[in-house]
Amino acid sequence: MSAGDVILIDLKTYNNLGEVKLLLAECMWPDDERIARELDQYLTNDSRGLFGIMIDNELAGLIGIIPYSEDAVELKHIAMKAPYRGRGIGKKLIAEYMRDYQPSTIIAETDQDAVGFYRKVGFEIHSLGEKYPGVERFQCIQFYQLVDDSRQEYGYTDADGIIYGMDQFIGETDYWNRGIGKQLISSMQDYLIHQCQADKVVMDPQTWNARALACYEQCGFVKKKLLKEHELHEGQFRDCWLIEFSVEVAR
Numbered sequence: 001m002s003a004g005d006v007i008l009i010d011l012k013t014y015n016n017l018g019e020v021k022l023l024l025a026e027c028m029w030p031d032d033e034r035i036a037r038e039l040d041q042y043l044t045n046d047s048r049g050l051f052g053i054m055i056d057n058e059l060a061g062l063i064g065i066i067p068y069s070e071d072a073v074e075l076k077h078i079a080m081k082a083p084y085r086g087r088g089i090g091k092k093l094i095a096e097y098m099r100d101y102q103p104s105t106i107i108a109e110t111d112q113d114a115v116g117f118y119r120k121v122g123f124e125i126h127s128l129g130e131k132y133p134g135v136e137r138f139q140c141i142q143f144y145q146l147v148d149d150s151r152q153e154y155g156y157t158d159a160d161g162i163i164y165g166m167d168q169f170i171g172e173t174d175y176w177n178r179g180i181g182k183q184l185i186s187s188m189q190d191y192l193i194h195q196c197q198a199d200k201v202v203m204d205p206q207t208w209n210a211r212a213l214a215c216y217e218q219c220g221f222v223k224k225k226l227l228k229e230h231e232l233h234e235g236q237f238r239d240c241w242l243i244e245f246s247v248e249v250a251r
Contacts, residue, residue: 007053007054007096008051008052008053008093008096008097008100009051009052009053009054010049010050010051011042011050011051011052011059011062012042012043012050014052014059016059017039017043019059020039020050020052020059020062021035021036021039023052023059023061023062023079023081024038024039024062024064024077024079026079026080026081027077027078027079028077038064038077042064047066047067048064048065048066048067049064049065049066049097049101050062050063050064050065051063051064051065051093051097053089053093055084055089058081059081060080060081060083060084060089061078061079061080061081061084061089061090061093062077062078062079062093063075063077063078063090063093063094063097064076064077064078065097065101068105068107072103072105072106072107072167073101073103073105073106073107074106074107074108074109075094075106075107075108076108078090078093078094090117090121091120091121094106094121105143105144105166105167108123109128109137110137111136111137112136124143124187124188124191126183126184126187143164143165143166143188143192144164144165144166145162145163145164145165145196146163146164146165146202150165151163154202154204154225154227154242155225155242156200159200160199161199161200162196162197162198162199162200163198163199163200163201163202164192164196164198164200164201164202165201165202165203165204166185166188166192166201166202166203167203181212181215182215182218182219185215185216185219186219188201189201189219189220189245193247198247199246199247199248200244200245200246200247201221201244201245202224202242202243202244202245203216203221203242203243204227204230204231204240204241204242204243205240205241205243206231206238206239206240206241207226207238207239207240207241208238213241213243216243217243219245220245220250221243221244221245222243222244222245222249223241223242223243224241224242224243224244225241225242226239226240226241226242227239227240227241227242
């Protein structure tokens with residue numbers, strides 16, 4: 001099997017969990033009890049996903065996914081055996097997961113050593129500052145271009161130009177009210193417009209989130225459409241606003 005033939009397999013039903021544990025250890029602090037607990041959480045928690053790839057009947061790599069919010073997931077773990085590194089398999093594993101499970105956003109948090117990998121596979125990188133003394137942490141976010149189904153959902157079926165959707169989450173409360181949200185949105189807008197040639201950027205925040213909406217409006221987003229019962233949140237479908245940043249309007 002080549003890197004172009006990547007197929008996800010569910011490692012929760014894999015017949016050699018010892019091999020899975022050894023591979024998971026490649027991307028964790030070397031603490032056997034902690035690694036065992038993490039593997040057990042993947043195996044027993046239905047909301048988590050643990051996926052791998054087989055090459056020549058050998059488990060070559062894995063990714064671990066955990067829920068982050070109602071419409072976003074976190075790439076918690078990714079590891080490749082040494083002979084398979086640098087061959088683009090990690091990028092293809094992430095892409096295959098996105099294709100099969102279609103989360104609106106996938107995020108990751110990492111340190112300086114792994115930033116280059118996440119940037120290379122298509123994540124936008126944002127510094128969170130020193131989360132621990134002397135250790136700078138980074139939030140990595142993927143975004144998505146609106147295609148046929150999502151264009152129809154948001155009412156852009158007949159619209160010209162390139163449209164991107166984005167979501168962002170600052171899950172650590174220690175980073176709230178520090179201007180990181182506005183900085184994150186502005187840098188994402190700049191990247192999508194200048195690097196991806198986006199004509200419009202859209203989001204769909206829930207209507208109750210006044211603080212987030214105020215931040216988005218400061219960044220030039222405007223409300224375009226009320227989306228009734230659009231997003232499932234804490235067991236209930238919530239109304240959302242479709243908000244839009246238009247390059248043409250902003251000129």
